[in-house]
Structure formats: C-alpha cells, structure tokens
Amino acid sequence: MIQVAGIDELRHHVATARNAGQTVALVPTMGCLHRGHRSLFAVARRQSDFVVVSIFVNPLQFGPTEDFDRYPRTPEDDAAICRKEGVALLFSPEPETMYAPDHSVVVEETSLSRGLCGAHRSGHFRGVTTVVAKLFNIVQPDIAVFGQKDAQQTAIIRRMVRDLNIPVRIVAAPTIRESDGLALSSRNRLLDHDTRRRATVIHHSLCAALESYRRGERDAGRIRRDIVSRIEEQPSFSVEYAAAIDAGTLEPVSRLRSNVLLAVAVRTGNVRLIDNVSIA
Ligand code: AMP
Secondary structure (H helix, E strand, C coil): EECCCCCHHHHHHHHHHCCCCCCCCEEECCCCCCCHHHHHHHHHHHHCCEHHHHCCCCCCHHCCCCCCCCCCHHHHEEEEEEEHCCCEECCCCCCCHHCCCCCCCCCCCCCCCCCHHHHCCCCCCHHHHHHHHHHHHHHCEEEEEEHHHHHHHHHHHHHHHHHHHCCEEEEEECCCCCCCCCCHHHHHHHHHHHHHHHCCCHHHHHHHHHHHCCCCEHHHHHHHHHHCCCCCCCCEEEEEEEEEEEECCCCCCCCCCCCCEEEEEEEEEEEEEEEEEEEE
16 A cells, blocks of 8 residues: 655556556545445445545644544554555645645535534535545545535535536445444544443434334424434433435425435534434
8 A cells, every 4th residue: 555645646646547547536534544434445446446545634624612633543543444445545644735824715615514514613614625625636536435424525525526517426425333323433432431332322313213204203393303302311412403404405304205314413522423314
C-alpha cells in the first residue's frame, strides 16, 4: 500500500494507475477506522481497480464548540486496516496541505443542508462539501463511496456532484452495526461503558418505529414522539431531532410510506450520535 501526505505525490500515483488502465475509487474518511469504513472499502474494491482512502479530520466541518480536538485519532491502526483491506493508496494530508492560510473559497449546498444535522451544526455541511469537492479535484476518482449512516451527507454530496457537474459516481453503502444494533461510529469510543450499553436505545427506538409502521401506524408525528420518549427514558440521553423525511428530498413527511427515512440525532454527555432506518 502506498501512503502519501502530499497532493503532487498522490496525483503521481493515481496517474500511474490510470495509465495502466485502472479505474479509481475514493473513500473519504476522518480515520479511527472501524468495520463501517471497511465495508465501504470493500464496496470500492468491488467496483474499481485502485482504491484511494483519505483520512483527514477536517477542521472546516467542526464548529468552535464541537469535538475537533477530542475526535479520536488512531493513525497506525488505520494504516494497518487499510493495508489489510486491499486499499491501494492512503492519503493523509495535514491541514496546511488542504487549506492555504488565506483560503477563501467554499462550496455550499443551500437546500438539503438546512434541516436535520445542518440546523444544529452551523457551517458543518459547508465544511463537508468544501473538503469533498477538494478531494474530488485532487484524486479525480471515477466513483466515491459514502455511508448511508450519514444519509443527509450522502444526499448533499449527490446534489453537489449533480449541480456542479462533477464527473464522479456516488455510491451509497448500508449502515454497519454492532451486534446489539448500535451503528458503528468513531465517536462510540468516547462513550463510557454504561452509556455505550444504553446507547442501543437509539437503534431500538427506530426498530420499534418500523414495527409500529408494519402494524399500520402512518402518523409521522406519533412515531416521532414515540422515538423521542423511548430514547429520553434513558438518563442523560436527549434527542436533538427525530425526523421522518423523504429519502430523496429530505423534506419532512406527515404520513409514513415507503422511501421515508426515520432519522435521529442524540446527545449523551458531550457525545453526539446519529442513526437512521429506511421504510422499505
Ligand atoms: P467518517 O470517518 O465518520 O467521516 O465516515 C467516513 C465514511 O464512513 C462516511 O461516508 C460515513 O457515512 C461512513 N460510515 C461511518 N460509519 C458507518 C457505518 N456504521 N456503516 C457504514 N458506513 C459508515
């Protein structure tokens, strides 16, 4: 596996792969890699010849009071995982490589990014679209793989490539969970033992909502209230939002139907966790 931190070096290796006729996939991550990331690498490997993984904790997508400094970083373990997963090139730039001190251009999606996480994390998605657009320009992949766990992010990236005519095919990969249902997340390791155990309530509340739907419940308001009350029964858990949204437009719906996502963001202590399930 090739490991680089510089853009010229990365471009050199990607060009060599392209000259050999290989197709290129990019999987952008913030590191602290887990089975969820690994599943994205496997999707990328199946659909391309040369898999590039980027690891960059992007300062631009963290608000001033958010967990940029606390965000877990495990560079050695990450490199070992990438090597084992057949990643061809690991790109781990320093912030100064990605952002000139006087950088002043951003990419902003102005519709899908307003609600849900965007309503609670001002500037977050502007940071995401800016860094992903930069990574697309740097790597120029054929495809890029994103997780459905971050459903809003994936929808925004799809919109960005559509609206800016970026020639990258976006592939969404399903959410990978622990055996007790908790969606894998780098932030899970910030939870203490007891909170981690109780965090299963997030997925269980969504499963209970799906079960209500199967029994005939269609009222989105009632379903949302049930999700909130179930999660907030747990001491120290508070729901930032619980939403029923159209999977494509991310617009709230009042009646449940297929192609609707039930999405939540939950705070416990100073950790924020998100999850969603889809009504088939
Ligand atoms: P992150 O490192 O958290 O920025 O995530 C990098 C990519 O991995 C994003 O496209 C996420 O949606 C995806 N991802 C994170 N957690 C999971 C998971 N549990 N299952 C599938 N994909 C995930």
